[in-house]
Amino acid sequence: MTSQIPVKAQNAPTDRAAEVLGGPVSDTSLRRYLEGIPGVDAVGLEARAASLGTRSIKTTSKARALDTIISLIDLTTLEGADTPGKVRSLVAKALTPDAADPTCPRVAAVCVYGDMVASAVDALGASHGLDTAPGGINVAAVATAFPSGRASRSVKLADTAEAVAAGADEIDMVIDRGAFLSGRYGEVFDEIVAVKEACRRPDGRYAHLKVILETGELNTYDNVRRASWLSILAGGDFIKTSTGKVAPAATLPVTLSMLEVVRDWYRLTGERIGVKPAGGIRTSKDAIKYLVTVAETTGVEWLQPHLFRFGASSLLNDVLLQRQKLSTGHYSAPDYVTID
């Protein structure tokens, strides 16, 4: 994994994976490759994560960190009780996180269920699109029978295609953890490739694909590392820790191990893959630990919305309270932010 493998720009994921694997993609070649990856030193990983979490970020650095966090948030609502009205208010919050402070940055994206994409796109109006509109926001949709992923391939692909057709810029898919844990790596690989293809828009561009590993169900750091490699090999643009529906969700050591894979992949191919910890990150203090971990593992160039995201709903309010504390000089209160 140390030599640089040249990657052609338009390589299909399967061709590129074959190049990395040194042969055609199959269950056998994937197993040989993934299970040949050195194991994770769990104690060392946790100690490293804990030590990265002890940095003291204060005053101006903290102000900068808080604004960075907001600009990296995928503001999320994934409830059975979601309505178009709920999505509209989520979008309003995404566009104007702190109504009392016009200098407050916007979040990176709103993350909703597939059937709510049209409502989100509609509510965003001219501000839709992180890259296309000034101050724009992306719409991310969870797809592929989120959160369990227990549906037939055709249902998952239809789910994805519908969300993309409705205007989703990003698709958050879940891997089939059952297949992964049974060692059917080829099946997981094929599914990611197929979903990636379903992300193709009529104009030939692709919606960004985030692959959710659901690390809470993978049990070991070794599995997290293998699933990360597998997802990247199969063409995922982002690897994401969790759905937020399973505990434990994102933890710092798990995110660190995924960042290490991303760093190794960058060294191997020169391609930058994004990372999205999701679920369980509720305080600014926690989020700042993630920023430190990213900066120390993959480098500060990863601290931008195209390469790092927080999947969160309640985190934004805590960051806003901290921002208000910095600007007013006294502690703020939940009465001064919205109830989501």
Add this chain to the structure above:
Amino acid sequence: MSRLSVAKTYKLYIGGAFVRSESGRVYEVTTKKGAFAANAAKASRKDARDAVVAARTATAKWAALTPYNRGQVLYRVAELLEGRRAQFVQEIVGGEGVSVAAANAQVDAAVDLWVWYAGWCDKYLQVAGTANPVAGPYFNLSVPEPTGVVAVIAPQGAADSLLGLVSTVAPAIVSGNAVVVIASESAPLPAVSLTEILATSDLPGGVVNVLSGSAAEMAPWLVAHADVNAVDLTGADELDWAGLEAEAAGTLKRVVRPTGRTLAPPALSRITALTETKTVWHTKALI
């Protein structure tokens, strides 16, 4: 062979748990005669912030109990206080330099005061609430409700170190408020011992949070904290309490001013000062 005595290092009481100060600081508490008594935690503004979060979390549960039930919980605290009389007497004698008889009298007064306020739990509503006279077929009722989180600066100094604390904390929690109290800096031991009673009573964690340390250091943060609904400045004589009151006005807090005494005299007004009046309208049944 002589034995080394084991001196106690006290902790803060936040959210029903005994925690060290986030700052890691402690300060030495001495007896009136200047001998070493114990180490107490010196709380920082971040401990105060954490205590407010704990108090805010606790208000819903505490205020939702029936007034009768709240009263029972507070009676039980008084029972436990009575049962640990000897410890309080010893701490008062050491910290205040008073006689054992005077210390016993102070514990008596503290227990009696606690019981007196406990009794108000299911009575202050009837006295402070009212059915307003109206000119139509409906009711109009005004009832007091707890204001929420109350920051209390307990009487500072080394007199009435238990009674002063009880006289400010008890009336605040009667109606269902949760309290963050800064104990007497020079004589904090009775306050810290009281937390050991509260922890083993049925009082939900977070209803009373006790910070030991410098009132001058923490008070400005608490009075300006947007999540604090009222401040009781009873023990703020020595501080710039007018300045604190002005600061509290920034978020429209209720303010109870210093009494100029070592305790707050028992009064129903201390309970009602920390409540909000809710007035509701309801039709009469048309039968």
